Every structure is written in C-alpha cells, then in structure tokens.
Amino acid sequence: MTIAQLQSVHPEQSISDWIKWLASYGKTDNGGVTRLLYSESWLEAQLALQKQMIQRGFTVRFDEVGNLFGRYIGTDEPDSIILTGSHIDTVRDGGQFDGAYGVLASFLAASELYAEHGPPKRTIEVVSLAEEEGSRFPFTFWGSKWVTGQSDLETAHSFIDSEGVSLQQAMKDAGFGESVETQSTAETIQAFIELHIEQGILLEHKKKDVGVVSDIVxxxxxxxxxxxxxxxxxxxxxxxxxxxxxxxxxxxxxxxxxxxxxxxxxxxxxxxxxxxxxxxxxxxxxxxxxxxxxxxxxxxxxxxxxxxxxxxxxxxxxxxxxxxxxxxxxEPVHLSDLFVEQALSHADTLGFSSERMVSGAGHDAQVFGLTCPTLLLFVPSEKGISHSPLEWTDPEALEKGLKLLKAQLYSLAYE
The missing domain is CATH 3.30.70.360 (Alpha-Beta Plaits)
Incomplete structure (x- = not known):
C-alpha cells in the first residue's frame, strides 16, 4: 500500500475520531486491534502517521528500527529535545487506546501548540515508538530501548517469533535495519512525556480526571x-x-x-x-x-x-x-519530581481533579526514566479493562488528558 492510498483524517476531528482512525489499521472482527511489530498493519499505521505529520508541518523521519519521529525545531535551543509519545504496537486482539492514545495526543498537542504559538524555543519531537508490548517477539520496549541506547542490532539476531522469523529479518522485511542519520540521541533528549490510559481501576474508582505518576513499579x-x-x-x-x-x-x-x-x-x-x-x-x-x-x-x-x-x-x-x-x-523507576509537581499544578489550573499515583504496569516511560527526566500521565480506563476489545475511555476524559499534556509541553518547550 502506498502513502497516497492511505486514509486521511480531517484536522478538526477529535482525539476520539483519531483513535478510531488509527484502529482501522489492524482491526479485528470483534472490534479489537492486532498490530504486531513489523507486520503489514503496523507498517501501514506508521506510514499513515507519517503522512499526517507531514501535513501538519513536522520534519519527519524514521530511525533505523522503525521508530517514527516528527519534530518542530526550537528557535533558541534546537538541540534540546522535548520528546513525547508512546507506542503503536498492540497485543493480539487488543484495544484501541493502549499506546495509540499517547501517540495521537502527542501529535495533536504539539501541532496545536505550533499553530497557536509558532515554533517552540526548545525542539518538540513526537515519537511513535516501534514496539513496547513484546507480543510478537519475547522482548519488550524494543523501540524505547533503541532510542535510549539500551539495546542494539545484535539483540535482533536472538529473538524469534512463533513462525520462526527473527526480529532482524522481520525488521528488514518491513524496510528497516539500515543505518540512517541520527537526529536525536539519549544525550540530546532533555525530557520525555508519555500520556496513557491507566489500564487500572483507581482513577475511575476515585472519580479523578487525571493521574500523575510518581513511580513505575x-x-x-x-x-x-x-x-x-x-x-x-x-x-x-x-x-x-x-x-x-x-x-x-x-x-x-x-x-x-x-x-x-x-x-x-x-x-x-x-x-x-x-x-x-x-x-x-x-x-x-x-x-x-x-x-x-x-x-x-x-x-x-x-x-x-x-x-x-x-x-x-x-x-x-x-x-x-x-x-x-x-x-x-x-527495577522500579522514580520519575521526575519537578515534572510531577508541574503536572499537578497544571491539572489544578485547568480545573481537573488529579491523583498522584504509582503505575503497576510497565510503560516506555520507565525506559526513558533511566536516562532523562520523565513524566507519565494517566486518564481513566472504564472498569480497568485493557488489552481487550472492551478497552474504553470516555471521550471527555481523553480530551482532558490531551489538555494536560499540552500544558506540560508548553511549560517545557515554550517557557
């Protein structure tokens, strides 16, 4: 499938509409999503996101392993990168929100800030990470570990999927694995922010709008x-x-x-x-x-x-x-105290109820948290259901998470 054949989304549609759009890549018969690393549906989704980033004026690139980046270059400190995003791979027959929400919310928050305020002082880079779940290969956080230098191509030789295909071969078949010019490294990333559905019941139970994560277990x-x-x-x-x-x-x-x-x-x-x-x-x-x-x-x-x-x-x-x-x-990861306090303050300013909390699930934020100041934000998950076609978050909650992310990005990239 060529980029010209990929679906498009009207720029004024809501975050919920964008999530439905991305869920069409890998949609299963019962309303779930299966997008395994380097599969056809995964590649189509990354290319579709690439097209949308280009339309919003991002400078776009893929790295060696298929992580997709879109950046707005900073006017004062172009080499200081505020990175935000999540992953687009899913478990088999998973939900529409896990990972995808964080990628799309980052894309929308950054592009809205750019439209409203022009170029940032420090570079904002949105990332659609190649892989987090470990659903195809017995190895998690491939995308974020690659970005942070915690993994390398030698790793790709040793992991095999259920059909006997190596991670390296699958990467090559998808058009990746070749050396490319690196534009961001662990040293240039000054902050990482990830927005995610909670995948638990705490926020819904306590009737809180957003969660601000202090630690990942x-x-x-x-x-x-x-x-x-x-x-x-x-x-x-x-x-x-x-x-x-x-x-x-x-x-x-x-x-x-x-x-x-x-x-x-x-x-x-x-x-x-x-x-x-x-x-x-x-x-x-x-x-x-x-x-x-x-x-x-x-x-x-x-x-x-x-x-x-x-x-x-x-x-x-x-x-x-x-x-x-x-x-x-x-090992447990303690996230940035400064960012946590900033996010709690932003939530209060926006009129959102918030909860300082610990994440019981693993996220890309824990990988970045070992190399740079990191923040993880949550919105409620209905009944705590995740990794299922029944995964659901109310559209209003999705919008609140987007607004909080946007406020945090403004503080880090524009002030």
Whole structure:
C-alpha cells in the first residue's frame, strides 16, 4: 500500500475520531486491534502517521528500527529535545487506546501548540515508538530501548517469533535495519512525556480526571517448581502422600497472605499452573507455577524474595522439593519530581481533579526514566479493562488528558 492510498483524517476531528482512525489499521472482527511489530498493519499505521505529520508541518523521519519521529525545531535551543509519545504496537486482539492514545495526543498537542504559538524555543519531537508490548517477539520496549541506547542490532539476531522469523529479518522485511542519520540521541533528549490510559481501576474508582505518576513499579517474575510423588488417588492415605498440588495450594495461600501483610501496595500473582501428570485419579507428582511480584521499592521486592525462599522449609518438612527461578527482574523507576509537581499544578489550573499515583504496569516511560527526566500521565480506563476489545475511555476524559499534556509541553518547550 502506498502513502497516497492511505486514509486521511480531517484536522478538526477529535482525539476520539483519531483513535478510531488509527484502529482501522489492524482491526479485528470483534472490534479489537492486532498490530504486531513489523507486520503489514503496523507498517501501514506508521506510514499513515507519517503522512499526517507531514501535513501538519513536522520534519519527519524514521530511525533505523522503525521508530517514527516528527519534530518542530526550537528557535533558541534546537538541540534540546522535548520528546513525547508512546507506542503503536498492540497485543493480539487488543484495544484501541493502549499506546495509540499517547501517540495521537502527542501529535495533536504539539501541532496545536505550533499553530497557536509558532515554533517552540526548545525542539518538540513526537515519537511513535516501534514496539513496547513484546507480543510478537519475547522482548519488550524494543523501540524505547533503541532510542535510549539500551539495546542494539545484535539483540535482533536472538529473538524469534512463533513462525520462526527473527526480529532482524522481520525488521528488514518491513524496510528497516539500515543505518540512517541520527537526529536525536539519549544525550540530546532533555525530557520525555508519555500520556496513557491507566489500564487500572483507581482513577475511575476515585472519580479523578487525571493521574500523575510518581513511580513505575519494579517487576520480578519467577517460575516455581514443586516436586512430590505421583501415586494412586484411591489407595494412598492422606497422611502418606507427597502431593505437589496440595503443597502448591499452600504456597499460593502463603504467598498472597504474606504480600498483604508486608505492604499494602505490594502485589503477588500466581497466574499459570501446570500439574504433572495432570490426570484426575493420580496424585500430582509435580507442579510448576508462575509468580509475578510488583512494587515501587527494590527493598520491598528483596524482602519479599526472602519470604518466598522461606517456603522451601515447608516443602522439606513434607518430604518434597521446591525450586525457584527468577527469570525477569525489572527495577522500579522514580520519575521526575519537578515534572510531577508541574503536572499537578497544571491539572489544578485547568480545573481537573488529579491523583498522584504509582503505575503497576510497565510503560516506555520507565525506559526513558533511566536516562532523562520523565513524566507519565494517566486518564481513566472504564472498569480497568485493557488489552481487550472492551478497552474504553470516555471521550471527555481523553480530551482532558490531551489538555494536560499540552500544558506540560508548553511549560517545557515554550517557557
């Protein structure tokens, strides 16, 4: 599909209309969206955004891995970049708002500021990041890690999708992977701002217009294995069993109670469980389960890991074995205190109710937060539903988030 064949949007349409427009790229039969990294629908969406940026007077470019940038060059400090945006990739059959809202709101906020006030003092750059979700390849934040120098092309060799295609090959097939002139680097980015739907229920529950994120939680994901002894379900007395399923059930109760007692903001989730031999009339000799733990403080995560380890004593007392493997460890990120206070002040000036909050989900902001002052803003998600065709945010809430983003960009780029 050529750029000339891509759909267009009337410039006066609302943010909701823009979201519906972008959702047409990768739309599924039940109203969801599937835009996997480097897929045809993903490429069409990036090219459509490129066209819209050009029409709004942005200087537009793609980088080596397919991140799309549109900039208004600053008059006083052109090398000081205020970067704003999010990602356009989705989970399979995801919603219309996740990532896309942040990209489109950044595009609209920057272009409206330019139309109203002319060129900024410091360069505003809108980014449509190539990938955040990790839905096609087992690797998250590819786009933001590339921009910040936390990943490189060597990484692309090692990740394979479900059809055996490497990240490098998929990138090449989409027309990327070749060296291009770099116009922004981690060193020139002075700030990053991301606007996103909450993907949770806090703002809706508290009836708040916007959320201002102070911290993004760290994550630790474990694979836990319990080994007992398979035996006959009818002939083995309860007192003589080495039942791995029973031990797992005790572990789940133990771990969830411990999380509640340690800290009210700590969350621990056992979401996947596989029993062996997984037969109705056989005592489970082995069980493997996942454990997802999240908190905004590394110290709490460390303390909870010690609590997990202590359950090994319970396994030994029951003549069974427990093994644990922490296969993912993402450190918490504290965002810019200055930007948080600015955003709360802007919300108050605009007449919006606000909530200072912690993000329990990962976002590109946590990658940028390691290299530059960063701000993450939320708008409510209806019933907290996300990664689903049922994902929804009220149009009025979307507009409020856009106005808050616009105010923050004005402070950073024009004042």
């Amino acid at each position: 760290g994550q630790r994901r474990y694979m836990i294995q319990f080994s007992g002894e398979s035996n006959h379900a009818g002939t083995t007395p309860m007192t003589m069993r080495k039942d791995a399923m029973r031990l797992t059930a005790e572990f789940i109760t133990y771990i969830t109670n411990a999380a509640e007692q340690l800290d009210p903001t700590l969350v621990a989730t056992v979401g996947r469980l596989v029993a062996s031999p997984n037969v109705p009339n056989v005592i489970a000799g082995g069980v493997e389960c996942s454990l997802d733990v999240r908190h905004a403080q590394t110290g709490i995560l460390d303390q909870f890991e010690t609590i997990i380890e202590q359950f090994e004593k319970v396994a030994k007392q029951n003549q069974m074995e427990m093994k644990r493997d922490c296969w993912l460890q993402i």
